[in-house]
Amino acid sequence: MPDLWLVALSAAAAAAAAVLGVIPVIVSGEVSPRLGWANALAAGLMLGAGYVLLQQGITLSPVGGIAGSVLGVTFVFASHRFTNLADVDLSRPQDLTSATVPQIVTRELLHSAAEGVAIGAGFLVDPRLGLLMAGTLGLHNVAEGAAISAALIERGWHPGKAALLSAGTMTSHVPAAVATAAWIGAGGRPWVLGFSAGAMFYLILVELMPESYRQRGPTGIAITASAAMSVVVLLHAILVG
Amino acid sequence: MPAVVVVLLAGLITALATGLGAIPFLFVRTLSPRVIAFSNAIAAGLMLGASFTLVVEGMPFGTWQTIIGANLGVAFILITQFLLPDEGLEFGELKGGGAQKALLMVIVMTAHSFAEGVAVGVAFGGGESLAVLITIAIAIHNIPEGLAITAAMRPRGASIASSARWSIFSSLPQPLMAVPAFLFVDTFAPVLPYGLGFAAGAMTYMVFRELLPDAYADATRPEVGLIVSLSFTAMVAFQLLL
Ligand SMILES: [Zn+2]
Ligand SMILES: [Zn+2]
Numbered sequence: 001m002p003d004l005w006l007v008a009l010s011a012a013a014a015a016a017a018a019v020l021g022v023i024p025v026i027v028s029g030e031v032s033p034r035l036g037w038a039n040a041l042a043a044g045l046m047l048g049a050g051y052v053l054l055q056q057g058i059t060l061s062p063v064g065g066i067a068g069s070v071l072g073v074t075f076v077f078a079s080h081r082f083t084n085l086a087d088v089d090l091s092r093p094q095d096l097t098s099a100t101v102p103q104i105v106t107r108e109l110l111h112s113a114a115e116g117v118a119i120g121a122g123f124l125v126d127p128r129l130g131l132l133m134a135g136t137l138g139l140h141n142v143a144e145g146a147a148i149s150a151a152l153i154e155r156g157w158h159p160g161k162a163a164l165l166s167a168g169t170m171t172s173h174v175p176a177a178v179a180t181a182a183w184i185g186a187g188g189r190p191w192v193l194g195f196s197a198g199a200m201f202y203l204i205l206v207e208l209m210p211e212s213y214r215q216r217g218p219t220g221i222a223i224t225a226s227a228a229m230s231v232v233v234l235l236h237a238i239l240v241g
Numbered sequence: 242m243p244a245v246v247v248v249l250l251a252g253l254i255t256a257l258a259t260g261l262g263a264i265p266f267l268f269v270r271t272l273s274p275r276v277i278a279f280s281n282a283i284a285a286g287l288m289l290g291a292s293f294t295l296v297v298e299g300m301p302f303g304t305w306q307t308i309i310g311a312n313l314g315v316a317f318i319l320i321t322q323f324l325l326p327d328e329g330l331e332f333g334e335l336k337g338g339g340a341q342k343a344l345l346m347v348i349v350m351t352a353h354s355f356a357e358g359v360a361v362g363v364a365f366g367g368g369e370s371l372a373v374l375i376t377i378a379i380a381i382h383n384i385p386e387g388l389a390i391t392a393a394m395r396p397r398g399a400s401i402a403s404s405a406r407w408s409i410f411s412s413l414p415q416p417l418m419a420v421p422a423f424l425f426v427d428t429f430a431p432v433l434p435y436g437l438g439f440a441a442g443a444m445t446y447m448v449f450r451e452l453l454p455d456a457y458a459d460a461t462r463p464e465v466g467l468i469v470s471l472s473f474t475a476m477v478a479f480q481l482l483l
Contacts, residue, residue: 197474233308
């Protein structure tokens with residue numbers, strides 16, 4: 001079993017990174033387009049790492065890896081549906097103003113739980129992969145924290161409170177990551193690897209890429225593509241040799 | 242039969258298999274904006290999966306070389322797209338912006354099979370016992386890639402027949418490169434990771450630059466998310482388990 005304290009600590013650090021995204025919002029009063037760089041990079045890293053997780057899952061068990069991925073895709077799709085926010089784009093404050101705070105919180109808690117599973121699954125394979133997952137999702141949380149807190153500040157929230165709530169919704173990383181690392185045995189491993197990959201692919205496509213297109217255009221795309229390819233090769237070199 | 246002829250024939254078979262990817266489109270009669278968006282989403286997922294396979298194939302020949310190749314591939318398409326005019330360009334029956342995108346797609350997929358052709362040749366050079374297996378594997382691997390090309394070209398106005406022709410064309414470098422690579426393994430093996438990485442980087446960039454935005458244009462984000470994630474998973478599983 002992986003070191004559960006390390007799992008909990010890195011998942012918590014990833015959640016806390018959301019606060020970093022709030023600072024520029026407080027300073028400038030809006031979501032800085034510069035956060036598009038973090039977003040584009042996070043999309044590439046999540047995609048590449050997700051591919052490696054899927055590959056590891058399918059290699060352990062084709063059925064588990066593939067079905068796990070389908071489940072991961074379905075989970076995030078269903079959780080967006082469940083909160084009636086399927087077509088709400090988090091990165092557009094005008095979209096978010098139509099959503100209620102409980103809706104946003106529920107959706108973010110579920111979404112972050114799926115990402116927590118990915119952190120735990122990374123640790124199941126190799127501590128270095130776990131740390132990379134936490135760092136990658138932390139980077140993604142910076143951009144996401146900015147989007148959520150901007151929407152809250154817009155509707156009159158105090159910036160400090162907005163920062164706490166947006167980071168708070170990501171704390172579901174911690175129980176999800178720890179539970180995955182602690183309870184998933186050899187038989188469940190391909191399933192959680194596939195699940196993490198599928199959930200991240202879906203999130204990249206419905207949230208990160210559309211946001212990156214708006215904020216950074218072709219150069220953002222180049223960053224995403226470079227990061228995705230480079231991280232796959234590096235992870236492969238570390239894990240498979 | 243001399244070994245060289247076997248390698249050439251093997252490469253030809255794999256190239257022709259790419260054309261089979263156009264077949265599913267015989268059953269799709271009307272090209273409404275939503276069908277076009279779905280088609281782009283399928284192409285995006287399949288091509289993304291194929292580029293990850295490609296970059297992993299490069300690894301045994303050199304880690305850093307593969308990474309350098311991938312980043313050169315991204316830079317290459319970024320620059321080419323700035324230089325290629327998108328007006329007044331004609332490609333087959335296509336004109337203008339659609340022609341630019343379709344032409345880039347064929348260039349990228351041709352570069353990809355260039356690299357894969359070298360990989361086939363180098364693999365054959367390693368011993369003939371695996372030859373038949375490798376040929377079958379590459380041929381089957383090419384079918385969904387032909388599907389990806391057709392799914393990308395159809396929405397831009399190309400006919401099914403010409404999509405199939407361009408699919409096969411894009412794979413012709415496989416036999417053409419396999420033979421010299423087989424004969425001169427020692428010369429080709431060192432450049433292989435650069436080539437495979439280059440093709441992978443170029444393909445990934447094309448997916449994000451062209452296919453995905455066109456998918457978002459006429460389908461909802463959840464629809465695009467579902468189709469791309471699932472076709473990506475299918476392609477990864479397919480190429481991994483082969
Ligand atoms: Zn997230
Ligand atoms: Zn291929």
